[in-house]
Each structure stands twice: as structure tokens, then as C-alpha cells.
Amino acid sequence: ICDVTIGGSITSVAKTERKGLHYQLKENVYLPEDILRLIHAMMPLRDAARAACASHIFLQSWRCRPNLIFTGETLGLIINGTGKDDAKRDFINIVQRILLNHSGIGVKTLKLELLHFSDLDLGCLEAWLQIAVAPGIEELTLMFPCVRYKFPCSLLFERGGNSVRYLHLMVCTFRPTIGLGCLIKLTQLHLSFVWITGDELELLSKCVxxxxxxxSYCPEIICLKVPCMLRQLGSLEVAECRYLKV
Known part of the structure; x- marks a missing residue:
């Protein structure tokens, strides 16, 4: 039995009381599987993981969880405080287990905060992105541990080219090339502490x-040109790009 909060009250879903495509709650209330999947998707990450251990339907939902938010807060860990080494190890192990058990299907949002993980195995990071950056993904917030990490542009453009709407990259090297295509649905882009040149940024002109x-804090941008094709662009903010010529 696992607890579910509905309208401020706690009810219990018992898989042993499953009838057809419904699950019975307390007080003889039944909910269809699609509603239960929606409830599960809205649970905080830790609660959703616990629910998946108690219910077959929640386990199936867990393997296709749409929102993967990996931060110290969502995992209940203090990454930069006392005992930070143990917390970092726990963080990596938790993320590893979650992603290895995820089908890679249905991911809509991925947030990964790794700013304090300077010793993270970059091969491990690559494997995580291969799983989570799946076709259909819409929001990406990726905060990497070091600028020497070269973000896999081909992975982003090939899998998210038709779906990504929001992209926030922090602390990495970003090298888009001419043959990568475009992010046709991208509406918001935030690059912070990202190594990218003005010419490379101009290649994003196809993101109409x-x-x-x-x-912000993009030291390789010397000249910034806003292509005329970006007719929808209504907000441009540049901060602390120290070598940018005005």
C-alpha cells in the first residue's frame, strides 16, 4: 500500500485491490490508471520512488517518469555542507540507479545540477544524458561541473531538435556546427559560464x-550579431561577457 495526497488528504492505493483498469482507494473510491499515472508524475522525486516500490502501476509510471529533477534539494541531500563527500556519493548513486531503471521514454523535463562535482566521471555523465535526452524532451537545465566538459551538441539536435523549448546550459563548452540542423521549437535559451564564440552562437539563427x-559570463563572445531571421526575439540580456565589444 502506498499513500497518495489528493485534495490535501491522504489516501492509500492497494495493488491487491485492483479491479480491471482501476485501483481502489479508501472509502470505495476508484481511479483509472491514467489518473494514477498523472498523480505519480506530480509527486516529488523521493515520494514517487517510494510509491514505485509499493505499486506495480506506479513502478510502470516510474520507468516513464516525465520530469527528472536531480538537485540536492529534490534528493534531500546537502551537497556543499558537512559530510559533503558522502552526500555527493549518495547523489551520484541515486541518479545512476534512477536513470538505469528509466526506459528513456516520455522524458519532458531534465534538470541536473552538478556544479559541485568537479571529480565526476565524465563518461558516467555521458551515459546519463544518453538515457535522459530522449526524443520529445521539452526542457533542459544542465549545470555541469567544469568547462572542459564538451556538451554533446549532436545528441541535443538529433533527439531534441523537434521538441526542445527551453535550454539552460551552465559551465561547459558548447560547439554547435553547421551540419547539426536547428531547434525549431526553442523559445528560451540561457547560456551561463559557457564557452561559445559569437560565430558559433550565430549558427543558432535557424531557431526561428x-x-x-x-x-552571462561567456568569455569567448567578442562580437554578437542577432540574425534578422529571429523575428520572434523580444528579449536579449547580456551580462559579464567581458570581451564583448560594444
Whole structure:
């Protein structure tokens, strides 16, 4: 039995009381599987993991969880405090287990905060992205541990080219090339502490849906040109790009 909060009250879902495509709650209330999957998707990460251990339907939902938010807060860990080494190890182990058990199907949002993990195995990070950056993904917030990490542009453009709407990259090297295509639905782009040149940034001119662009602490940008094709762009913010010529 696992607890589910509905309208402020706690009910219990018992898989032993399953009838057809419904699950019985307390007080003889039944919910269809699609509603239960929706409830499970809205649970905090830790609660959703616990529920998956108690219910077959929640376990199936867990393997296709749409929102993967990996931060110290969502995992209940203090990454930069006392006992931080143990917390970092626990963080990596938890993320590893979750992603290895995820089908890679249905991911809509991925947030991964790794700013304090300077000794993280980059091969491990690559494996995580291969699983989570799946076709259909819409929001990506990736905060990497070091600028020497070269973000896999081909993975982003090939799998998220038709779906990504929001992209926030922090602390990495980002090298888009001419043959990668475009992110046709991208409306918001935020690059912070990202190594990218003005010429490389100009290659994003095919992102014709772009409405909001923020660049901060990008030291390789010397000249910034806003292509005329970006007709939807209504907000441009540039901060602390020290070598940018005005």
C-alpha cells in the first residue's frame, strides 16, 4: 500500500485491490490508471520512488517518469555542507540507479545540477544524458561541473531538435556546427559560464521560434550579431561577457 495526497488528504492505493483498469482507494473510491499515472508524475522525486516500490502501476509510471529533477534539494541531500563527500556519493548513486531503471521514454523535463562535482566521471555523465535526452524532451537545465566538459551538441539536435523549448546550459563548452540542423521549437535559451564564440552562437539563427536569449559570463563572445531571421526575439540580456565589444 502506498499513500497518495489528493485534495490535501491522504489516501492509500492497494495493488491487491485492483479491479480491471482501476485501483481502489479508501472509502470505495476508484481511479483509472491514467489518473494514477498523472498523480505519480506530480509527486516529488523521493515520494514517487517510494510509491514505485509499493505499486506495480506506479513502478510502470516510474520507468516513464516525465520530469527528472536531480538537485540536492529534490534528493534531500546537502551537497556543499558537512559530510559533503558522502552526500555527493549518495547523489551520484541515486541518479545512476534512477536513470538505469528509466526506459528513456516520455522524458519532458531534465534538470541536473552538478556544479559541485568537479571529480565526476565524465563518461558516467555521458551515459546519463544518453538515457535522459530522449526524443520529445521539452526542457533542459544542465549545470555541469567544469568547462572542459564538451556538451554533446549532436545528441541535443538529433533527439531534441523537434521538441526542445527551453535550454539552460551552465559551465561547459558548447560547439554547435553547421551540419547539426536547428531547434525549431526553442523559445528560451540561457547560456551561463559557457564557452561559445559569437560565430558559433550565430549558427543558432535557424531557431526561428526563439523569443528570449540570455548570455552571462561567456568569455569567448567578442562580437554578437542577432540574425534578422529571429523575428520572434523580444528579449536579449547580456551580462559579464567581458570581451564583448560594444
Amino acid at each position: 521560434a526563439l523569443e528570449w536569449l540570455k548570455l
